[in-house]
Amino acid sequence: MIPFSPPRMDQKIIDEVIDTLKSGWITTGPKTKRFEEELTKYAGHKATLCTSSGSAGLELMLRWFGVGEGDEVILPAYTYTATGNVVAHCGAKPVFVDVGTDFNISVEAIEKAITKRTKVIMPVDLAGFPCDYDEINALVRRKEIMDKFNPRTKEQKTLGRILVLSDAAHSLGAIYKGKKTGNLTDITVYSFHAVKNLTTAEGGAVCLNLPKPFDNADIYKYLRIKSLHGQTKDAFTKTKAGAWRYDVIEPGYKFNMTDIAAAMGLVELERYDSDMLVRRKQIFDKYAREFSKYDWAEIPVYETADKKSSYHVFLIRIKNVDEQQRDEVIQRITEKEVAVNVHFIPLPMMTYYKSLGNDISDYPVSYDNFSRVISLPVYYNLTDKQVMTVVGAVVGSMIHQDIKSQENFG
Numbered sequence: 560m561i562p563f564s565p566p567r568m569d570q571k572i573i574d575e576v577i578d579t580l581k582s583g584w585i586t587t588g589p590k591t592k593r594f595e596e597e598l599t600k601y602a603g604h605k606a607t608l609c610t611s612s613g614s615a616g617l618e619l620m621l622r623w624f625g626v627g628e629g630d631e632v633i634l635p636a637y638t639y640t641a642t643g644n645v646v647a648h649c650g651a652k653p654v655f656v657d658v659g660t661d662f663n664i665s666v667e668a669i670e671k672a673i674t675k676r677t678k679v680i681m682p683v684d685l686a687g688f689p690c691d692y693d694e695i696n697a698l699v700r701r702k703e704i705m706d707k708f709n710p711r712t713k714e715q716k717t718l719g720r721i722l723v724l725s726d727a728a729h730s731l732g733a734i735y736k737g738k739k740t741g742n743l744t745d746i747t748v749y750s751f752h753a754v755k756n757l758t759t760a761e762g763g764a765v766c767l768n769l770p771k772p773f774d775n776a777d778i779y780k781y782l783r784i785k786s787l788h789g790q791t792k793d794a795f796t797k798t799k800a801g802a803w804r805y806d807v808i809e810p811g812y813k814f815n816m817t818d819i820a821a822a823m824g825l826v827e828l829e830r831y832d833s834d835m836l837v838r839r840k841q842i843f844d845k846y847a848r849e850f851s852k853y854d855w856a857e858i859p860v861y862e863t864a865d866k867k868s869s870y871h872v873f874l875i876r877i878k879n880v881d882e883q884q885r886d887e888v889i890q891r892i893t894e895k896e897v898a899v900n901v902h903f904i905p906l907p908m909m910t911y912y913k914s915l916g917n918d919i920s921d922y923p924v925s926y927d928n929f930s931r932v933i934s935l936p937v938y939y940n941l942t943d944k945q946v947m948t949v950v951g952a953v954v955g956s957m958i959h960q961d962i963k964s965q966e967n968f969g
């Protein structure tokens with residue numbers, strides 16, 4: 560069986576984790592701090608706060624901006640449930656908009672969805688391909704859009720416009736007009752979950768890149784407190800002689816990263832561009848080359864003049880099939896001992912989001928993408944031979960199928 564996305568856990572990572580376990584400091588401490596500094600250097604934003612997950616990072620920042628009841632947050636219908644759930648946690652309304660054929664949020668659809676209650680836009684760099692950030696950043700700064708903005712909290716008043724909070728769970732290392740994700744919007748959040756390009760088992764990071772007069776270093780200090788129960792001293796500081804007394808300034812969260820996780824992250828980040836991204840790009844290129852031989856295959860766009868993917872998952876679409884036929888293709892691929900997946904079932908199709916009144920027929924491109932997509936495995940240790948096995952399994956599952964558009968499957 561070719562698995563879908565096993566994490567790379569080699570000796571270097573094992574050694575660094577063991578070093579941490581033996582160091583006497585296993586939760587948030589020196590390695591988390593160093594991982595934060597390395598991430599800041601890597602992507603070029605202003606400051607980084609590591610968190611226990613990407614979801615925790617997204618929720619922390621919605622809470623920081625004061626998003627709550629009566630507010631609206633715009634996000635793509637086509638994303639993982641974390642993006643929507645964090646909005647629901649805050650008591651705000653997730654407002655879904657459709658995506659384009661590149662799987663990313665449509666800027667036109669965002670514009671139509673903005674109301675005087677909109678506080679945040681959460682673009683998602685789906686599969687690692689960056690969104691149209693120039694257009695999104697320009698939109699929130701347009702005079703008539705800014706005039707609509709109705710600030711309530713201190714942070715909202717200071718920003719004076721809709722916040723762009725980018726969900727970059729897939730797109731560490733992706734590039735937009737020469738800049739890395741992290742450095743493209745007000746705030747960007749990465750995920751280091753086990754299936755992501757860079758993994759710390761569970762983990763995430765908040766990249767702060769807020770414009771003046773915000774002081775990103777000050778906000779970082781405050782977020783450390785907010786992500787650790789609102790306690791004015793973390794465990795690391797408290798262990799210093801005599802420094803036992805602390806205060807609680809607000810009922811904060813327990814969203815901190817452990818040094819065990821940061822140890823994995825440090826090893827992976829150091830070789831991320833020179834090693835991880837290089838291999839992933841080779842796999843993408845090979846899939847693209849092989850599948851372009853078939854009329855039925857729609858190859859995803861992953862590089863343009865302005866954008867470079869982080870090659871997270873390869874989303875192939877089959878032309879002229881419906882959802883059920885796609886499911887049958889997946890079944891046959893699985894029978895050939897190849898694990899594939901679907902990223903993602905649009906959120907308006909989920910029971911909870913349907914109960915809020917959402918209907919997938921309002922998101923035709925999201926549904927069309929979903930109904931024809933198959934996510935193919937992409938990971939560091941996937942060999943060229945295995946890539947060809949995946950290609951063979953997909954191709955073999957196409958030509959044997961009995962479907963109405965069979966003439967297209969030459």
Ligand SMILES: *Cc1c(COP(=O)(O)O)cnc(C)c1O
Nearest residue numbers: 612613614639641728750751752
């Ligand atoms: C994985 C993922 C997240 C959440 O990351 P966690 O670290 O698992 O909390 C958020 N958004 C998207 C699009 C994801 O794929």
